[in-house]
Amino acid sequence: MFKTFQARIAVFFTALFIAVQVIAFISVRNAILANINGQSRDQLARAARFFETRIDETSATLAGWSTVLASDFGFRQAVATDDRATIVSAVNNLGARMNADRVLLISLDQRVLADTGLATDGAISGNIVAPGTPDDSFPFGDLIESADIDRQAVSFVVMDGRMYQLVIVPILAPVPIAWIAIGAEIDARFVRRLAGDAVSPLQISFAHDNGDGSWEVIATTLPPRQKSALEALLPGIDRNRSPDPRILSVVNEDFATLLSPLPAAAKSGAVAAILQYSLDAALKPFAGMFQLLLVLAGGFLVLTVGGALVISRSVARPIRDLDEAARRIQQGEYSTKVPVTQSDEIGRLSETFNQMMDGIAERELKIEYQSLHDPVTGLPNRVAFERFLTTSIQWAEQGHRALSVFLVQIGRFSEINNTFGHDVGDELIRELGKIFRKIVKQGDLVARHQSNMFALLLPGAGHEHTNPIVQRVLDAIEEPLAVAGNAIDVTAWIGEAVFPEHGMTAKTLLQRADTAIYEAKQSARHYALYDADLDPYKPERLSIMGELRHGIDRGQLKMFYQPKIDIATGKICAAESLVRWIHPTRGMTYPDHFIPLAEQTGNIHKVSRWAIDTVVRQLSAWKNDGLDIKIAVNLSARDLNNRKLPELIADCLAAHAVPASALVLEITESAIMEDPAQTVGVLSALEGMHLTLAIDDYGIGYSSMSYLRRLPVRELKIDKSFVLNLSGSPGDEIIVRSTIELGHNLGLKVTAEGIEDQNSLDRLREFGCDFGQGYLIAKPMAGPDFEAFWRTSVWGPNTPSGDPPQQRRPA
Numbered sequence: 001m002f003k004t005f006q007a008r009i010a011v012f013f014t015a016l017f018i019a020v021q022v023i024a025f026i027s028v029r030n031a032i033l034a035n036i037n038g039q040s041r042d043q044l045a046r047a048a049r050f051f052e053t054r055i056d057e058t059s060a061t062l063a064g065w066s067t068v069l070a071s072d073f074g075f076r077q078a079v080a081t082d083d084r085a086t087i088v089s090a091v092n093n094l095g096a097r098m099n100a101d102r103v104l105l106i107s108l109d110q111r112v113l114a115d116t117g118l119a120t121d122g123a124i125s126g127n128i129v130a131p132g133t134p135d136d137s138f139p140f141g142d143l144i145e146s147a148d149i150d151r152q153a154v155s156f157v158v159m160d161g162r163m164y165q166l167v168i169v170p171i172l173a174p175v176p177i178a179w180i181a182i183g184a185e186i187d188a189r190f191v192r193r194l195a196g197d198a199v200s201p202l203q204i205s206f207a208h209d210n211g212d213g214s215w216e217v218i219a220t221t222l223p224p225r226q227k228s229a230l231e232a233l234l235p236g237i238d239r240n241r242s243p244d245p246r247i248l249s250v251v252n253e254d255f256a257t258l259l260s261p262l263p264a265a266a267k268s269g270a271v272a273a274i275l276q277y278s279l280d281a282a283l284k285p286f287a288g289m290f291q292l293l294l295v296l297a298g299g300f301l302v303l304t305v306g307g308a309l310v311i312s313r314s315v316a317r318p319i320r321d322l323d324e325a326a327r328r329i330q331q332g333e334y335s336t337k338v339p340v341t342q343s344d345e346i347g348r349l350s351e352t353f354n355q356m357m358d359g360i361a362e363r364e365l366k367i368e369y370q371s372l373h374d375p376v377t378g379l380p381n382r383v384a385f386e387r388f389l390t391t392s393i394q395w396a397e398q399g400h401r402a403l404s405v406f407l408v409q410i411g412r413f414s415e416i417n418n419t420f421g422h423d424v425g426d427e428l429i430r431e432l433g434k435i436f437r438k439i440v441k442q443g444d445l446v447a448r449h450q451s452n453m454f455a456l457l458l459p460g461a462g463h464e465h466t467n468p469i470v471q472r473v474l475d476a477i478e479e480p481l482a483v484a485g486n487a488i489d490v491t492a493w494i495g496e497a498v499f500p501e502h503g504m505t506a507k508t509l510l511q512r513a514d515t516a517i518y519e520a521k522q523s524a525r526h527y528a529l530y531d532a533d534l535d536p537y538k539p540e541r542l543s544i545m546g547e548l549r550h551g552i553d554r555g556q557l558k559m560f561y562q563p564k565i566d567i568a569t570g571k572i573c574a575a576e577s578l579v580r581w582i583h584p585t586r587g588m589t590y591p592d593h594f595i596p597l598a599e600q601t602g603n604i605h606k607v608s609r610w611a612i613d614t615v616v617r618q619l620s621a622w623k624n625d626g627l628d629i630k631i632a633v634n635l636s637a638r639d640l641n642n643r644k645l646p647e648l649i650a651d652c653l654a655a656h657a658v659p660a661s662a663l664v665l666e667i668t669e670s671a672i673m674e675d676p677a678q679t680v681g682v683l684s685a686l687e688g689m690h691l692t693l694a695i696d697d698y699g700i701g702y703s704s705m706s707y708l709r710r711l712p713v714r715e716l717k718i719d720k721s722f723v724l725n726l727s728g729s730p731g732d733e734i735i736v737r738s739t740i741e742l743g744h745n746l747g748l749k750v751t752a753e754g755i756e757d758q759n760s761l762d763r764l765r766e767f768g769c770d771f772g773q774g775y776l777i778a779k780p781m782a783g784p785d786f787e788a789f790w791r792t793s794v795w796g797p798n799t800p801s802g803d804p805p806q807q808r809r810p811a
Contacts, residue, residue: 013308014301021297028293032286033279040256040277044245047202047275048258054194055165055262059154062167062182065098067152070171070180079105079171079178087114094182101185102164107178110138117160140265143168144179156264156271158208162187163218163271191219203255203276206262207234209269222276226250230274247279254279318346322353330709334361370738374448375731376426377433385447385455389506392459396499402462403499406455407513408436408473411491413452420486422728428483432490439472450721451729455510463498463529470494470527493520494527502530545597547583552606556582559614560780561631563795564751564773567765571797572790574630574664576773577615578780579607595636604636608645613652616663618783620656627790632664634696637671641678646685660689666696666717680711687712694751698739709746716743720754720774727759737767744768 069075069090078086091103091114105114138144140157147153147168157166164183170176184190191204205220205227215234220227229250237246237259245256255276264271318341325338334357338350372384380388389405396403410432417425429448436446436454449455456473458466473494480487495516503509512530519528551557557579564574581589598604615631622629639645653660665686672679672695687693694715718739722732736752743750752764755774764772777795790796 009311010305010308013311014305017301017304021300025293025297029290032283036279036282037256039282040279041245043202043277044256044258044275047277048260051194051204051260051273051275058165058184059167061098062100062165062184063152063154063169065094065100066167066169066180066182069094069182070169076171076173076177080173091116098182100182102159102166102181102183104138104181104183105178106138106144106168106181108176110141110144111136112138113178138179138181139267140166142266143181147179148176154263156186156206156208156262156268157183158218158268158271159183163206163208163268166265187219191221195221203278205230205274205276206271207231207274208264208271211269220274222250226253234274245277248276250276318350322350325353325357329357329360332364332709334358334364367738367742370734371742375734377430377448379433379437379454380445380447381735382447382449382455385445385449385457386506386510388445389457389509392457393499393504393506393509396459401460402501404458404461404463404466405497405499405509405513406458406466406470406473407449407495407510407517408454408456409493409495409517410452410454411493416488417728420484420488422730424484424486424488426730428481428488428490431481431483432477435476436473439469439476448731449510451725451731455513463496466496470496474526492526493517495520495530496528497530502532544589544594545601548581548594548597548601549603551581551583552603552610556584557607557610558582558782559611559618560782561618561786562773562780563778563786563789563793564632564771565777565795567752567761567769567772570795572629572777572793572795573771573797574632575786576632576666576780577611577618577634579611580780591634599636599638602638604638605642608633608636608639609648612649616652616656616658619658619662621783622787623658623662625787627787629790630662630664630692632666632694634666635671637668640667640671640682643682645682646689649686649691650689660691664692664694664715666694667713668696672711684712697753713748715749715751715771717751717753718769723752723754723760723764723774724756726763727757733763736764736769740767740769 072090074086075090077083078090087105091105094100094103100116102115102117104112104117107113139159140155143153143155143157143166146155147170151170153168155166157164163186165186166181166183168179168181171178171180186206191206195202195204203221205217205222207215207217207230210216213235215231217227217231217234220230222230230248233248233250237248245258248255248257255278257277258275260273260275262271262273321338325336328334328336337354337357340347340350340354372380372387374381392403395401410429413425416428432454433446433448436456440446440456440458443459445455445457447455447457456469458469461469473492477490477492480489482488495513495518497503497509497512497516499509502512512535515535516528516530519531520526522528558581560578560580561575562578563572564576565571566573579591579595581594583589595604595607598607611633615633619629619631635645642648649663650660653663667679667683672683683693692715693711693713694717695711695713696717697719698716716739718736722735722739726732726736740750749770751771751773752760752769753773755761755764755772755776757776760774761772761776778789778793781789791798793799
C-alpha cells in the first residue's frame with residue numbers, strides 16, 4: 001500500500017504517535033475506571049452495611065411493638081375470651097401507634113383471626129376474618145414454627161402481591177394462645193426513604209422469585225424501563241452472596257451491582273435486595289477531561305503528521321534520486337547524474353554512485369566498441385556490418401534505391417600466417433583495411449567480415465555503378481605489398497550481391513555475395529556478381545522442399561546429441577540435441593540444408609514438435625536409467641511466433657513426467673529480432689514455466705546489449721566462428737573474452753561452441769567461461785552412443801578425471 005520510502009517514514013511516525021496517544025488515553029481511562037470501580041465497591045460495601053443496619057432496626061422495632069402487644073394482659077384476655085371488640089381495638093391502636101402497614105392475629109391452628117390488610121384504610125373496624133373462609137389460613141407455617149421455638153420470627157414475605165418485612169411473636173398466657181404478626185411493606189416509599197438515608201447515591205430494588213424461574217421487582221428506585229430490564233437479567237445472576245459487585249448493563253447504563261439475599265418464608269420464594277451504583281454517572285465528571293484529551297491528541301496529531309511529512313521528504317528525496325538513477329542505469333542511460341545536496345553519508349553515497357555510473361558507461365562503451373570492431377584493423381566487424389546493412393536496406397526501401405554488398409576474400413591467408421607468423425598476417429590485414437578505406441567514398445562502409453574476408457557496403461549504388469570500385473580493389477592488390485620487410489603477393493576474390501535484385505535482408509545478401517565468391521574463383525577476373533542460375537544450392541533446395549514433408553511423416557528424422565561440459569570441472573553436464581535427416585538417397589542431411597526450407601514451407605512446426613517430443617522422451621528414458629542431464633532444443637524464428645508453443649511444451653513435459661528444469665530452449669539472435677514484441681511475450685511465458693532459455697550463435701546477430709538485458713534468458717552461446725581459431729586469433733580472443741564478461745555482468749551463464757583443441761579450452765577456462773562443446777569433447781552422436789559415452793568417457797561425471805584425448809575437427 002505504501003510503496004515509497006517517504007510514505008513509509010511518514011506513516012511510521014504518525015502511527016508511532018497515534019500508538020503513544022492511544023496507550024496514554026487507555027492508561028488514563030483505565031486508571032479512572034479502576035478508581036471508579038474501587039469507589040463503587042467501597043460505596044456498595046458501606047451501603048450494604050447501612051442497609052443491613054436499617055433492616056435490623058426495622059426488625060427490632062417491629063419485634064418490640066409485637067412483644068408489647070403480646071404482653072398486654074387485656075389483649076391476652078381478649079384473645080383468650082374471643083373478645084372481638086377488644087381485639088380489634090388493640091390491633092388498630094398498635095397499628096396506629098407504630099405506623100405498621102399490616103397487623104395480623106393468628107390462631108394456634110394458623111387461621112387468620114384479624115388482618116388490617118383486609119381494610120382499605122388499614123384498620124380492621126370490627127371486621128374479623130370468618131372461620132372457614134377460603135383465605136383464612138395463614139400461609140407461612142414455617143414462620144409460626146420458628147416463632148414457637150425462638151419466641152420470635154423475622155422474615156420477608158409476599159402477600160397479596162405485596163412484600164412485607166414481617167415479625168411474628170407468640171401471645172403467652174402463659175403458654176401460646178395465639179400469634180401476632182406485624183409487617184412493614186416494602187414499597188416505593190420504603191426504597192426511596194432507604195435510598196435517601198444512604199450515605200451515597202444508590203439505586204435500591206427488592207425482588208422475589210415467582211417460582212417459575214422468573215423474578216418480579218416489587219419495589220425499586222429505577223425508572224420503569226430499567227426495572228423491566230433488571231427483571232429480565234435476574235434469572236441469570238448467581239444469587240449467592242458475594243463481597244465483590246458484578247457489572248450489569250441495564251438499558252445502556254452500567255451499574256456496579258451487589259445482590260443481597262434476604263430471609264424469606266418458604267412460600268414467598270427467594271427474596272433479594274439489589275444495590276446498584278451507576279458507573280456512567282460516576283464517569284460524567286470526567287467527560288470534560290476526556291474531551292480535552294481528545295482535542296489535545298487531535299492537535300498533536302496534526303503537528304506530528306506535518307512534521308513527519310517534512311522529515312520523510314528530506315530523508316527520502318536523496319534516496320529517491322538514487323533510485324531514479326539506478327533505473328536510468330538499468331535502461332542504459334548514464335548522462336544524468338545524481339544531485340549531491342548533502343555532505344553526510346547520503347551525499348558521499350551520491351558521489352560514489354555518480355562515479356560508478358561513469359565507470360559503467362565507460363566500460364560498456366568499451367565493451368560495445370570491442371563487440372562491434374575488429375581489434376586488429378579497428379574496422380567494424382561482421383556484427384556491426386550486418387547491423388549497418390540492415391539499416392541501409394530500410395533506408396533503400398524507403399527511397400526506392402539500390403545498394404551493393406561486396407565480400408573480398410584474401411587467398412592463401414593461412415599460408416601467409418604459417419609462413420611469416422601471425423604478426424605479419426595481422427599487419428597484412430591492417431594494410432589491406434587501409435587500402436580499402438581509401439578506395440571507397442565517404443558514406444560507404446568497410447568491415448572485416450571474417451579472418452580472411454572483408455565486406456564493403458555501397459549504399460545507393462547499383463551494379464552499374466560499382467565496376468570502378470571493383471577494378472580499384474583488384475588494382476590495389478595486383479602488386480606485392482610490403483609488410484614488415486617482406487613483399488607479400490596477395491590474391492583476392494570478390495563476390496557482389498545487389499539489393500533488391502538478389503535479396504531483401506542482410507543475411508540473404510551476404511549469403512548471395514558469399515555464393516558469388518565461388519563463381520569468382522572460377523573467373524579469370526577474380527570477381528563475380530551473384531547469378532541465381534549458377535547458385536549450386538538452388539536445384540537441391542527445390543527438390544528437398546517436396547521431400548521434407550514426407551520425410552517427417554516416414555520417420556526419417558533422427559536426433560543426435562552433442563555433449564556439453566562444465567569447463568571448471570571438465571565433466572559432462574548437458575547436451576545439445578541436433579536433428580539429422582537420414583535421406584533415402586542423399587544419406588545424412590544436416591539442418592542447414594533443410595531447416596530454412598522447413599521455415600519457408602511451414603513444416604518447421606512439425607519438425608519442432610517432433611524434436612521436442614523426441615528430446616522429452618529421451619530425457620524420461622535417461623532419467624529412469626540414472627542419467628541426470630539437461631538437453632537443449634533449438635527453436636526456429638517461426639516457433640517464436642506460435643502462441644501455443646508454451647502449452648505444447650507443458651503438455652509434453654507432463655505426459656512424460658519430465659521436470660521443466662531439464663529442458664533448455666535455444667534461440668538465435670536473428671530469430672529474436674524478426675519480431676521482438678511477439679518473441680518477448682512467448683519467451684516470458686516459457687520462462688514462467690521454469691524452462692531455461694539460451695541465446696544461440698551469439699555475436700552474429702543484431703541484438704544490442706541494452707535489448708538483451710530485457711530478454712528472460714539465462715545463457716549465452718558464443719558462435720563457433722569466434723572459437724574455432726581462438727588460440728591463433730587475438731581478435732577472436734578479445735571478442736570471446738568481452739562476450740563472457742558481458743554475459744556474466746548481465747547475470748547469464750556463457751557457453752562456447754566449436755572447441756576443437758586443448759589450447760582453446762584452456763583459454764576459455766582462463767576467461768571464466770562456464771560451459772563448452774565441440775569436437776574436442778565429442779561429435780554429435782545417437783542416443784545409445786551418448787549414453788555409453790556418458791558412462792565410459794573421461795568427460796563423464798562418474799569417471800575419474802584425466803587428460804582428454806586431443807581431437808581434431810573432421811574435414
